[in-house]
Amino acid sequence: MRTTHHANVRSFRLSTRSGPFSLLHPQNLLHISSSASSSAHFPPKKMLARLASKRLLEIRQVFRQSPQTSRSLSTALNYHIDSPDNNPDVPWEFSDANKEKVKEIISHYPSNYKQSAVIPLLDLAQQQQGGWLPVSAMNAVAKVIEVAPIRVYEVATFYSMFNRSKVGKYHLLVCGTTPCMIRGSREIEDALLKHLGVKRNEVTKDGLFSVGEMECMGCCVNAPMITVADYSNGSEGYTYNYYEDVTPKRVVEIVEMLRRGEKLPPGTQNPLRTKSGPEGGNTTLLSEPKPPPCRDLDAC
Amino acid sequence: MGLGLLASRTLRTTTILSKSPRIFASQDPSNALRSIVSTPELQNPEAAAAAQPNPTPDLPPRTPVAGARVHLPNPDDAIEVFVDGYPVKIPKGMTVLQACEVAGVDIPRFCYHSRLSIAGNCRMCLVEVEKSPKPVASCAMPALPGMKIKTDTPVAKKAREGVMEFLLMNHPLDCPICDQGGECDLQDQSMAFGSDRGRFTEMKRSVVDKNLGPLVKTVMTRCIQCTRCVRFATEVAGVQDLGMLGRGSGEEIGTYVEKLMTSELSGNVIDICPVGALTSKPFAFKARNWELKGTESIDVTDAVGSNIRIDSRGPEVMRILPRLNEDINEEWISDKTRFCYDGLKRQRLNDPMIRGPDGRFKTVSWRDALAVVAEIAHQVKPEEIVGIAGQLSDAESMMALKDFLNKMGSNNVWCEGNDMHPCADLRSGYLLNSSIGGLEKADVFLLVGTQPRVEAAMVNARIRKTVRATHAKVGYIGPATDFNYDHQHLGTGPQTLLEIAEGRHPFCSALLNAKNPAIIVGAGLFERKDKDAIFYAVETIAKLGKVVRSDWNGLNVLLRNAAQAAALDLGLVPESGKNIESAKFLYLMGADDVNLDKLPDDAFVVYQGHHGDRSVYRANVIFPASAFSEKEGTYENTEGCTQQTLPAVPTVGDARDDWKIIRALSEVAGMQLPYDTPGAIRSRIKTVAPNLLHMDERDPATFSASLKPDFCQKMSLTAFGTTVENFYMTDPITRASKIMAQCSALLLKK
Numbered sequence A: 001m002r003t004t005h006h007a008n009v010r011s012f013r014l015s016t017r018s019g020p021f022s023l024l025h026p027q028n029l030l031h032i033s034s035s036a037s038s039s040a041h042f043p044p045k046k047m048l049a050r051l052a053s054k055r056l057l058e059i060r061q062v063f064r065q066s067p068q069t070s071r072s073l074s075t076a077l078n079y080h081i082d083s084p085d086n087n088p089d090v091p092w093e094f095s096d097a098n099k100e101k102v103k104e105i106i107s108h109y110p111s112n113y114k115q116s117a118v119i120p121l122l123d124l125a126q127q128q129q130g131g132w133l134p135v136s137a138m139n140a141v142a143k144v145i146e147v148a149p150i151r152v153y154e155v156a157t158f159y160s161m162f163n164r165s166k167v168g169k170y171h172l173l174v175c176g177t178t179p180c181m182i183r184g185s186r187e188i189e190d191a192l193l194k195h196l197g198v199k200r201n202e203v204t205k206d207g208l209f210s211v212g213e214m215e216c217m218g219c220c221v222n223a224p225m226i227t228v229a230d231y232s233n234g235s236e237g238y239t240y241n242y243y244e245d246v247t248p249k250r251v252v253e254i255v256e257m258l259r260r261g262e263k264l265p266p267g268t269q270n271p272l273r274t275k276s277g278p279e280g281g282n283t284t285l286l287s288e289p290k291p292p293p294c295r296d297l298d299a300c
Numbered sequence B: 001m002g003l004g005l006l007a008s009r010t011l012r013t014t015t016i017l018s019k020s021p022r023i024f025a026s027q028d029p030s031n032a033l034r035s036i037v038s039t040p041e042l043q044n045p046e047a048a049a050a051a052q053p054n055p056t057p058d059l060p061p062r063t064p065v066a067g068a069r070v071h072l073p074n075p076d077d078a079i080e081v082f083v084d085g086y087p088v089k090i091p092k093g094m095t096v097l098q099a100c101e102v103a104g105v106d107i108p109r110f111c112y113h114s115r116l117s118i119a120g121n122c123r124m125c126l127v128e129v130e131k132s133p134k135p136v137a138s139c140a141m142p143a144l145p146g147m148k149i150k151t152d153t154p155v156a157k158k159a160r161e162g163v164m165e166f167l168l169m170n171h172p173l174d175c176p177i178c179d180q181g182g183e184c185d186l187q188d189q190s191m192a193f194g195s196d197r198g199r200f201t202e203m204k205r206s207v208v209d210k211n212l213g214p215l216v217k218t219v220m221t222r223c224i225q226c227t228r229c230v231r232f233a234t235e236v237a238g239v240q241d242l243g244m245l246g247r248g249s250g251e252e253i254g255t256y257v258e259k260l261m262t263s264e265l266s267g268n269v270i271d272i273c274p275v276g277a278l279t280s281k282p283f284a285f286k287a288r289n290w291e292l293k294g295t296e297s298i299d300v301t302d303a304v305g306s307n308i309r310i311d312s313r314g315p316e317v318m319r320i321l322p323r324l325n326e327d328i329n330e331e332w333i334s335d336k337t338r339f340c341y342d343g344l345k346r347q348r349l350n351d352p353m354i355r356g357p358d359g360r361f362k363t364v365s366w367r368d369a370l371a372v373v374a375e376i377a378h379q380v381k382p383e384e385i386v387g388i389a390g391q392l393s394d395a396e397s398m399m400a401l402k403d404f405l406n407k408m409g410s411n412n413v414w415c416e417g418n419d420m421h422p423c424a425d426l427r428s429g430y431l432l433n434s435s436i437g438g439l440e441k442a443d444v445f446l447l448v449g450t451q452p453r454v455e456a457a458m459v460n461a462r463i464r465k466t467v468r469a470t471h472a473k474v475g476y477i478g479p480a481t482d483f484n485y486d487h488q489h490l491g492t493g494p495q496t497l498l499e500i501a502e503g504r505h506p507f508c509s510a511l512l513n514a515k516n517p518a519i520i521v522g523a524g525l526f527e528r529k530d531k532d533a534i535f536y537a538v539e540t541i542a543k544l545g546k547v548v549r550s551d552w553n554g555l556n557v558l559l560r561n562a563a564q565a566a567a568l569d570l571g572l573v574p575e576s577g578k579n580i581e582s583a584k585f586l587y588l589m590g591a592d593d594v595n596l597d598k599l600p601d602d603a604f605v606v607y608q609g610h611h612g613d614r615s616v617y618r619a620n621v622i623f624p625a626s627a628f629s630e631k632e633g634t635y636e637n638t639e640g641c642t643q644q645t646l647p648a649v650p651t652v653g654d655a656r657d658d659w660k661i662i663r664a665l666s667e668v669a670g671m672q673l674p675y676d677t678p679g680a681i682r683s684r685i686k687t688v689a690p691n692l693l694h695m696d697e698r699d700p701a702t703f704s705a706s707l708k709p710d711f712c713q714k715m716s717l718t719a720f721g722t723t724v725e726n727f728y729m730t731d732p733i734t735r736a737s738k739i740m741a742q743c744s745a746l747l748l749k750k
């Protein structure tokens, strides 16, 4: 949906413009040749106008269908809206066990650079809270590292791994960066959202699942991939696993297995691949590789 | 450039081109017509550099940009760099951008601000540096010896054009409805350095506006993420509320949680924001900046005397902006200074009025009003005549008031805030002797009964600057209050002062070890009965800590009102105590903060002033006077610097300058004062306080305080009080201001 409407906007804008500039755009060229004449001549004025109004209608349609604007971010809003369970007056403290961990984390940094502990502490707070950071948790972190709360908010809003609204016990993150997108991450996300009956960043009624988007996690070689952040066992049993080479069918299976509480091995979900090796076993480097020639002094 | 000129230039270029292409090739490509088509030079900077002629040896000397000064403390630390072939000597540690400024080349910039830390995130300041593979951000790059900086090469130009295109990508095209229009850095720099078209065809992003309070209006979609406002709030204002939230194209400035900007300096973000993202809320959609007439004046809402520019349109003051004065307010002003102007239009006194027997005021002519007052002044005994100058009075009118009352035989005249027994004998006893700028040299501060943040916001900003830069220690004695820097609250009253004076307090060691200790005593203590004892204790501490030396005078008094210093210089000191209790004829020259409870019921009160403020309720006769924006008046600030206001707008109704009213009254009363021009009254001032004629100069006190006779008086142990209850409303103008009322309602809520 997002791409189509962008493409619409672009071709609309360019096609209404005359001059050599608009011709430079390959998409525009395509557009003109498909809808007007087969040569690179400019379509006559009238035609342009009609074309433009047609596009405009299309754009309107797109907007009508999706009330969401063109920008749909992987993370939520960049500002906080008070709600009954998330406002600065809700008391929040690190649990006793975590207080020890806080001490340990802070001990890693020089005492005059306490603020460097902000990311590990936010992570700890997020685990304790079951996957998300209420504003009072951020305030608590700010107090621990003795900075103004806004400095913590800045960090928490920067990283999409920090969830500032509630997530499910299992937070499923779909990688949306180019390699995964080319390999079908959009379909993966659609399958998940459809199966769970939620929107992005929404939690299922039973509180078990939520789906979010994230950026490249560095395993593009096994694209597409999802990550499951598992908060079902508190911060002790917290896991964050990658499931790679997923298909729309497979992610639904993964969801059901998680629901049943089954453990499933992380990594590639393609039975034909080992780790990031090629499907069906190695195709090169089948024998013991030869040593580099310079080592073997006799051979050279 | 006119169109015709442009055309002829084009023609010439083409003829040259057709006749001898070689000449054209060797020409600086910047002279050629600009086009978006990339030239081969752009692809190959080396070739372009080689093609350029060698820098001519005798370049004309250039003037540094915006008065940029080079101060070479140690000649050994100087390095030489070349800016466009022009050699400049600069001290080590300067950035490339500063070097260019010294060389007279203005580098476009958005995020760099000389008074804030360097962020280097807008990239507008890119220049070419020889031997560096890419253009460098000059604001964040330290200049190195022998560096060859090029600011007008094709590479630098292309870089700027590219940055500009990126910045404009998400910037809305709403200049026609933007209040910054006409004084917008983005507008100006895109005209000067940008391209005439962009290639971005996607949707622009939009950002939710934030609510920062009644003073700053936000249109966050216009923000270019330069983070100047964040750095200002954190570094100068000392309120860490603003931050940069999110990342990438979702990045926005905000407070995350709903929060107003509760700083007394918040208005300055309006000036530093290079675009129209942060603009003045009260000024929104009121005027375009090119319609305004600027008058360079000074501020009178506190004793700092911040330098301001009053922007007016016709008879109306539209806004107030700061003027640069390194010694006083740098380039900031407080919110009270900036936004009090709407008070100048409300509750003004237009005509002379006399209270009738029914208790209502009746408008009369000047002649009648003056006659009535003169007659009554003659009916009372001379010692029953009392005059009080208000906190906004200028030196001229205070001189006239004192002269007039003396002629009538009374010497009961003082300025409010100075109380009955000011110690006006020695100037050093009531001035900020270190000077405001000089406070930056101090390394330990002892604040006695003063809350600089509300009494003199700009002095507080200086202290904060020093504390941030040098980790100077601050000790404070007084009621618990808000500070925006680290401080130790030593105690609440004279008890602590005594402990320090006797060397029993742990803070003493800090004072003794300090190189340049500074003691700042609040003028609020003038009002205490035991003030002599307190000042004696302070002087003991000063002696103990060697605060007053030949090279450093750290014993300061922080005054509260604009009129105070000049009043003490002019000797507005009453003869006896219990003046108000026995007064039969009270002349209030804009004095609204005097307590009139003890005034006898049959006393006749004349109120001369510009606002229908507190004292008007008790007045029998009202003389309308002009406000500081409407007259030429001399003021002396708390550090002893004499400055002048200039009339920006005509006065309202039938009001007159303060001194002229008193001059007229003296004539009607048959005691004519011997001056009728501002020049004449200034020569009179010269005989009393010559320093008040040295405009824009600080006359330091000559005698040091230690000459004072030792004095012992019982000190009472009541704690020091707060002098300023409400920062936003301290004088008749600010009390009449709607904006200030909004501020006190919203921002002072605890």
Ligand code: SF4
Pocket (backbone or CB within 6 Å): B222, B223, B224, B225, B226, B227, B228, B229, B230, B253, B272, B273, B274, B275, B277, B278
């Ligand atoms: S609001 Fe203005 S000052 Fe602040 S980051 Fe945006 S453009 Fe810069």
Ligand code: FES
Pocket (backbone or CB within 6 Å): A175, A176, A177, A178, A179, A180, A181, A215, A216, A217, A218, A219, A220, A221, A223, A224, A225
């Ligand atoms: S793009 Fe998905 S992991 Fe790299």
Ligand code: FES
Pocket (backbone or CB within 6 Å): B108, B109, B110, B111, B112, B119, B120, B121, B122, B123, B124, B125, B126, B137, B138, B139, B140
């Ligand atoms: S001014 Fe140098 S990067 Fe912004």
